[in-house]
Amino acid sequence: MTALYEMSDDRSMELPDELLRGTSDVHVHSGPWLKSCPGRLDPFQIAEQAKAAGMKSLVYYDHTMGISNGTSMLVSRQVPGIQIFGGIIMTSVLGGLNPRAVKTALHYGAGAKFVHFGAHCTHFMASHEGSYVDGKPVPFKDQYPKFAEQELSRSIRIPLDGSVPDALAEILGLIAERPDVHLNTGHLSVEEAFRLVDLAIDAGIRKIVVAHPCRGRMTTEQQKQLAAKP
Template identity: 80%
Template structure:
């Protein structure tokens, strides 16, 4: 799902009335003006594990975004996995802003479970995305860990019981050969609903390529490569996925996040509090926001959808994250038109709210 050159030109022309600034005369107010009508496609809204509380409840997240003039929010729940109920209740409580949810496949929900997907599509606000796992994918299970005597040691090496219990439950995409009946049914469920997009989740790079190929094979119209997975890819790999029709997710947390903060992202046991945040291995983005933005320019703005990935207690609010994103893009000399393409138009097309 991409924009053609002509469509992109038309889109940019639509924003000819946007406020402007020069390098020498920059505006304190411009980020607040540009935030109106935008969408945050990745918010951790809660509920939360008691050991890993959030920054705000979902109602206050939506109230702040609505007051700032934002158009839509997409809620994530990577613990129990289903955010459609939270989205529905938030829409009732805070009318006047679009709120969407979806399902993240988790071992809590039984892993690769088509029944969970089918239910989520009809539960609450109805799932608008199916995400192939966060902290319980096989890739994450074999990489998360903590420091022991100054050295990072994986949980699968520290705790044999963890490896025995969690590796069989972990979500894994076959790199070749036939797919399981469960995976096939999930892909069919997504393909039947053009408003639902597939998110690759926190899988390995090789798994992401296979999943995108399968999505195309099954006729899925909207495909998003999750930001932790994309961050481990070279530009050439990202371009290859774009050529297959995938969109690439970027997040503020890619370059503004608490690396090494010990948190119970998914597992409730204190000893399983991850210290590498699962996405710390990002060689292509180790320089922070500058290479992140450079990749967006090189690959093409029309191929990216952006979110904050905020919501944790120790981070800024999602609204603050959205303002930081817009302000940073302005500082990097993205034009108002380009910024709206990234945080407004592309999001509207993904969510069918143009």
């Protein structure tokens, strides 16, 4: 079986199954999903397809309820032969920077293998995400006063200088206690990501993933600077 992708200039690119064998996908939006934004596959179907392709492992993300390691544990039991991992994305549903939620996730199901510092609920994303109105991009905060009032006030922010909030310090400590757990910077601003990486290193965390640096947010030089940190 070969996957075939049609390209815009009448060419095609074949992706043999051999390319997938033994690989790991470390960022899978597996669901379950909101009814308003349904996915094509459920977590079990995703695992079955990945296993059939000969993949080694998957890392599940849940951007709705935040914690995916319960789902990953159930899928692992029902779909043997492929490793499934999960973790926690700190969302406004879970109270933002919430040490109790992180501590619970670390002990829930198979245990969280990553702690992610927010996606669409970070202050950076909540300030910039929007939609097109009359052909022009308009942030949600400018379209909907209720969104600006409620979401911005509870969004996740990392202080760029000064003292570290107690909640953030406790979360960093929880991650540092577990060498097998990764810190994921999430959808923070570039400046916040740099600050969080420095704080994580100071806390003794050695497994750090900088999320989505190539979407025009970070220059190549900035990425090199982060990669060079001890």
